[in-house]
Amino acid sequence: MDEVAKKASEGSPAARIGVFVCHCGGNISDVVDVRRVAEQAAGDGVVFSNTHMFMCSDPGQALIEQKVKEHELNRVVVAACSPTLHQLTFRRTLERARLNQYLFEHVNVREQVSWVIEDTEHATRKATRLVQAAVARSRHLVPLARRRIPIYPAALVIGGGIAGLVATRDLAQRGMRVTLVENRPFLGGRMAQLNTLFPTGERARDLLARVIRDVAHHPRVTLLTNAHVIDSEGVVGDFRTRVRIEPRGVDERLAYPGNAIAACPEETISNFDFGLSRRKAIYMAHPGCYPPVPAIDWHSCTRCGKCVSAVGGKGIDLNAKPREIELRTGAIVLATGYDPYEPMYGEFGYGIFPRVITLQQLNRMLDPEGPTGGQVLVDGKPPRQVAFIHCVGARQVEGVHQPGADGRVHDYCARTCCTAALHAALEIKDRCPSALVTSFYQDIRTYGRGHEDYYEQASARGVLFIRYDSTKPPRVLKDPRGEWPLTVRAADLLTAGLDVEVPADLVVLATGVVPHDISELVTMYSCAVGYDSFLLEVHPKLRPVELAVSGVFLAGCCQGPMDVTECTAAASAAASKAAALIAQGQVEMDPFVAQVDEQLCTGCATCLGVCPYEAISRDAGRRLAVVSEALCTGCGTCAACCPSNAIQQAGFNDRQVAAELAALLA
Numbered sequence: 001m002d003e004v005a006k007k008a009s010e011g012s013p014a015a016r017i018g019v020f021v022c023h024c025g026g027n028i029s030d031v032v033d034v035r036r037v038a039e040q041a042a043g044d045g046v047v048f049s050n051t052h053m054f055m056c057s058d059p060g061q062a063l064i065e066q067k068v069k070e071h072e073l074n075r076v077v078v079a080a081c082s083p084t085l086h087q088l089t090f091r092r093t094l095e096r097a098r099l100n101q102y103l104f105e106h107v108n109v110r111e112q113v114s115w116v117i118e119d120t121e122h123a124t125r126k127a128t129r130l131v132q133a134a135v136a137r138s139r140h141l142v143p144l145a146r147r148r149i150p151i152y153p154a155a156l157v158i159g160g161g162i163a164g165l166v167a168t169r170d171l172a173q174r175g176m177r178v179t180l181v182e183n184r185p186f187l188g189g190r191m192a193q194l195n196t197l198f199p200t201g202e203r204a205r206d207l208l209a210r211v212i213r214d215v216a217h218h219p220r221v222t223l224l225t226n227a228h229v230i231d232s233e234g235v236v237g238d239f240r241t242r243v244r245i246e247p248r249g250v251d252e253r254l255a256y257p258g259n260a261i262a263a264c265p266e267e268t269i270s271n272f273d274f275g276l277s278r279r280k281a282i283y284m285a286h287p288g289c290y291p292p293v294p295a296i297d298w299h300s301c302t303r304c305g306k307c308v309s310a311v312g313g314k315g316i317d318l319n320a321k322p323r324e325i326e327l328r329t330g331a332i333v334l335a336t337g338y339d340p341y342e343p344m345y346g347e348f349g350y351g352i353f354p355r356v357i358t359l360q361q362l363n364r365m366l367d368p369e370g371p372t373g374g375q376v377l378v379d380g381k382p383p384r385q386v387a388f389i390h391c392v393g394a395r396q397v398e399g400v401h402q403p404g405a406d407g408r409v410h411d412y413c414a415r416t417c418c419t420a421a422l423h424a425a426l427e428i429k430d431r432c433p434s435a436l437v438t439s440f441y442q443d444i445r446t447y448g449r450g451h452e453d454y455y456e457q458a459s460a461r462g463v464l465f466i467r468y469d470s471t472k473p474p475r476v477l478k479d480p481r482g483e484w485p486l487t488v489r490a491a492d493l494l495t496a497g498l499d500v501e502v503p504a505d506l507v508v509l510a511t512g513v514v515p516h517d518i519s520e521l522v523t524m525y526s527c528a529v530g531y532d533s534f535l536l537e538v539h540p541k542l543r544p545v546e547l548a549v550s551g552v553f554l555a556g557c558c559q560g561p562m563d564v565t566e567c568t569a570a571a572s573a574a575a576s577k578a579a580a581l582i583a584q585g586q587v588e589m590d591p592f593v594a595q596v597d598e599q600l601c602t603g604c605a606t607c608l609g610v611c612p613y614e615a616i617s618r619d620a621g622r623r624l625a626v627v628s629e630a631l632c633t634g635c636g637t638c639a640a641c642c643p644s645n646a647i648q649q650a651g652f653n654d655r656q657v658a659a660e661l662a663a664l665l666a
Contacts, residue, residue: 015045015139018073019131020064022055022080024110031114033124037079040128045139047071056086061093068097075138079107079131085542100143102591102651105134129664136663140656144591147629151237151330151587153177155578158229158521159335161189162564163556163571165211167333170575172218176582179327180221181243183228185295186285187212189337190557193272193360195367197564198423199450204564205288212290225291230324232332232524233614235630236551237587241327247320249296250282254315257284257294263310268300270371274340274361277371282307282316287369331551331578332525334535335571336518338557341393341410341511344402348389348509349476355485356476356507359388359421366427375431378485378505382432387488387504388421389474390441394512397470404514412532414512415561419446421510422454422463429461438464438502440474440490448563466500467493476507513561525549534560545574550589553578592634592651594627600646601625607638607647 019041023029029051038049048071052060055078067073076099078090083106091101109127117123153176157168160182168180186192194204215221226248232241254260266281281300284292296318303318340360343350350356355378368374376383394417396409403409418441425437439458444465446455459465468474474490484503491497515534522529526549528536535558538546545554553574556567581587594607594616603623607616615631616638618624625638625647639647648654 013074015075016071016073017046017048017075017077017135017138018064018067018071019046019049019077019135020055020060020067020079021049021051021109021131022060022078023051023053024081024114025054027081028079028110028114028127031117031120031123032109032127033120034079034127036124037109037127037131041077041131041135043132043135045075046135048073055080056089061089061096064090064093065097068094068099074099075103075105075141077105077107077131077134077138079109079127079134081110082108084539102144103138103141105138105141107131107134133660133663137656137660140653140659141651144650146588146591147593148586148588149235149237149630151582151585152239152328153582154179154327154329155331155333155582156181156239156241156327156329157333157335157555159189159337159556159558160184160187160223160225161335161337161556161567162191162208162211163337163558163567164189164333164335165208165215166568166571167335167555167575167578168221169211169214169218170572171333171579172215172220174575174579174583175220176579177220178222179329180215180223181227181229182223182225185226185248186289186291187215187223187225188285188289190340191564192286192289193274193364195363195370196423196427198419198454199448205286209288209290216290223291226295229521229524236549236581236589237330238630239327239329239332239551241329241332242324243327244322244324246298246322247296247317248293249298249301249318249320250294250316252293252315254293254311256311259310260307260316261294263306265304265306266300266302268297273364273371274358276361276364330582331553333553333555333571333574333578334518334521334525334527334547334558335555335574336521336558337516338513338561339516341414341514343392343509343511344404347402348392348474349486349507350509353476353478353486353507355505356509358392359417359424359508359510362424362508363420366424366431376428376506383428383435383506385436385438385484385502385504386425386428386506386508387486387502388425388437388439388508388510389476389488390418390421390439390510391470392509392511393514395442395470400471400473406533410512410514410532412512413445413561415445415447416563417510417512418444419448419451419454419563421508422446422458424508425458425463426454426461429458429463436462436464438466438488438504440466440468440488442468442470448565464502465494466490466502469493469497479503513557515558518558525552527552530560532560534558545570545577550587551581590634590651592649593629593632594634594636594638594647594649596625596627597646597648598622598624600644602644602646604643606641606643610637610641612637 021034021038034051041049087106094101113127157180171178227245230244234240264280267278270277270279308316345351364370365372394414468490479487488502530536555571555574601624615628639649
C-alpha cells in the first residue's frame, strides 16, 4: 500500500461520520421506517444523519457532497440497495467531495431487509442494527490507495466463429495486437453452416468471407487454428495463457490438395453437414473455407501414406507433433459459441424414422453447396407435405420432457428458432411451390426488426399453423393407414383443443441451442454460469459483456441464444471494452489485498498452501511470506488460516470486523 494508507493506519483523526438512508422510491421506505433508522444511527462519532428519496440520484449524491464539506465528514455510511449496484456510485461521490473513497461503508437494507421482511417493526429494527454495525465498523476505516497494474498491450480472443472474428477485427482496427485461438481446423463456426441469413437473404458465407479476409490479412492479427487453451493464469493487464496447437498435417507446400483428398481411402461422417454426408480423413470443410489448406482428422486417419504418395511427398507430414506456446495478453475475449440441441433417440421420432430431420440438416440441404446441391428430396422426389415442430429442446416442461445429459430440462426460449424455421419454410415454398407446409408451435416469437414479416409472409403463402400445449407436445408416428410415411398428431389450441392429424413425408425439428462445452474455461476464469448453463455477464445494464473476473469479456452465443446481428453487436461491445482497457496503459484495482506483518510472520508457509490464486510466495532469505498485489484478489483465506495472526486484509482487518460483529451482537 502507499504512504497515505500507512500513515492513516498509524493514527486516524477522530471519526466524523455521516449516515444517509435511502427511501429507494418506496422499495425500502414502504416497509422500513427510514427516518427512525436515521435518527437511531446518531451516536458516538455520527455528526449528521438524514434520508433521501433516491440517494443514487444526482440530487442524492449532491446532498452527500454538500454534507461532507459542510460537516467536515471523514466517514460516510449509506443505507440503500445492493452494493453491487451502487457502491461504486457512492465511492465516486466521496472522491468528488475530496474524501478517500474507501472511507465509505455500504449497507444493503433493500435486498436484506425490505424485500425479505414484511413486518415494519421487525424490518426497522433489523435495518437499524445493520446501520449501527456499519457505523461501528466505519470508525476504524483508514484511507486506502488503489493498486495500479500496467497492462500488456495485446488481446486474446478464444473462438473463431462470427463473434470471435468480429471482436478480433475490431480490436486490430483499434491498433491492438490480437491472437485468435480456434479449436477447429477452419474458421467460421456455426455461421459457415448456414445458407442465407434473415431478414436480408444474404449468403452467409459471403458475409463471413469478408470478415475473415479483414482478419486474416491484418498485420496485427495472429491466427491459431486447431488450437485450444490448456491453462491460464495472471490478472487483468497481464494474463499468461498456454495454448496447445494440434498438428494440421498439411502446409502451404501442398500444390494439389484434390489429389491428396481423392487418394485417401478413409471416410467418416461429416459433422459440418450434420451427418448427411461423408468426408475423407484429409478434408476441407466447405468450398472457400479458411485457411484454404486441407486438414487431417487424426481420429480417422490411419497414416497409410497414400495421400503423401499422391502429391509426391510435399506438403503433408503424417508424423507432425503437437506444440505448446505461451501467450501474454492484457485482456481476453471469450467467443466460444453454441451447439445445436441434439434430439434424444426417439424424441419426436428422431433416430427412428429417417424422414425426421433437424432444422440444421434441412439448412444444409437447402445450401447449393451442401450435400444435396440445394435440393430437398425425399426418396428422389420433392416433398409433398412438410411438418415443422418448434421448440424441440427449448421451453421444455419439468415432468413432461426428459432431462438432458446435465440432468435438467431446457426450459428457456432459444429465441432464434421460430424465425429460422419460418425462413426455412419459405425456402421450401420457393423450391417446392406445391408442397404443403404445416408449423406446430407453442408461440411464434419472431422478435427483431423485420422478422415479424416472416410470419405474415408464411401465412400469406399458405403455411398452416397449429398451436400446441407445451405439456402435450405433438407425436410423430408411422401412418397407420400406410398412405403417408409419417403422421403428426397434436391438440390444436386454436380450435379449443381439437385433435388434429397431419400427414407428412418430411418432419423438421426446429431445435434449440445449448452452450458449447467450455467447462475447462469456466473453471480457469471462474466464470459465472446461469441456470441455463450459458455464461453470465456481471450486469446487463451496468456492466454488459463483462465477467466478474476483471479483463475477461464475453462475445456472442456463449452468453445465450443470439442471431448473427446480435452476435456481431455483442462482439463489437466486447472489443470496445477490451480496447478501452488496454488503451489505458494501466488498470486500477481495489486495494483489498492481504498484508503481512513481518514482525509476526514465522515463515510457516501455511498461507502458501491455502491461497487459491498462488498470490503468496516465500522470501527464502528472510523466511517470510510475500504477497503479490497483482495476483491477490482479497479473498481473505490466508488471513483466516494464519496461525500467528500475521496477515491482515486491507479494508477488512480484525479491528473493523470485530467492531461490526460487536455492534450486531450487542
